[in-house]
Amino acid sequence: MLSAVATFMLPRLAASDLMRTEAQSSQELVERLAFVERRAFETPIIRLAHEPVDLYAKLEFLNSVGSIKDRSAFWMLKRSIERGQVQPGTTIIESSSGNLARALAAFCKILGLPFIPVIDPLVSPINESFLRAHCQTVVKVAEQADDSGSYLKVRLQMVSRLLAEHVGTAYWTNQYANPDAMEAHYVLTAGEICRRLPNVDYVFIGVSSAGTVAGVSRRLKEHNPAIRIVAVDAEGSVIFGQPEKKRRIPGLGSSIKPSLLDHAAIDDVVIVNETDTIDACHLLLERHGLFVGGSTGTVYSAIRRYFPDRSRGRRPRVLFFCCDRGDAYLHNVYASSTPGATRTGANPRQVVDGRFARPASQRG
């Protein structure tokens, strides 16, 4: 028992010391990074009962901090430390109110690096609490959102100001343009798929910074050129050239076109509105027992629309990611007052043998 515990300890520091002290040398930073790496593991791929395809969900919410962004955060830190761009005492800066900020906050705490997340008023209460609990400085922009309700441009301006204040002592992970974010998914996420589900026919991937779709699509197309990659975006996002519109559910979409998208190999694009996203999140819980965040609902809705009928011949094998859990979306996706939350209130539906039916009391 003792030896099992010992294998999870750092060579020179007890885990409790890690949380408080700055790394004293580059060598110690590398040792702490190895500790973070040992906490990373492959996430399960499970089969869901779904017609007319063989549907597989990769449970990325089981990553140690809770989302698919653990992979990009870890890899961006790892590569910047290996290149010597991040050293003991370097301040990490990123514009994120969501999963990436959470993952960076947790990993930077272990590494003993200060992390400043730049967040905005749309941050979910649970994410803001998480960041304030783990970061000494959290910068929340107060300026007006742009016409589409997005704060991305304001947040990026704030990042520039912070970098100017910390010249030579800060590193901006820059998720929208950092090739390391794409490489994370090429090596880690897609590497697991090649090993565990090598004969998948379709992969549906939600897009925001485009790191996931770029890394996964490139690796899987190398592995199997016939594979189909379907990108999924939220209505109102500009990534695939649609008109910009106010979006309320964070996770997917963007008010800028991310440069990492140029590296992606995409066969089809499906755009999903917020009402369908919310319905699909509820369906995932009711039919499949998965309590997931908005982006997973968006992608599940796209899959349902893409394969509407029973297919003839071989059933395609379809994979998607459950990127995070639903907790941070209780106030929007899972709030009954949100548009599209149709199954609360007067006419609730029940699941009977996997199909929806009205309760007996309401049948005519």
Ligand SMILES: Cc1ncc(COP(=O)(O)O)c(C=O)c1O
């Ligand atoms: C929950 C969730 N799903 C999907 C994505 C999209 O991933 P990417 O930024 O790699 O395009 C994000 C990005 O923030 C996310 O938070």
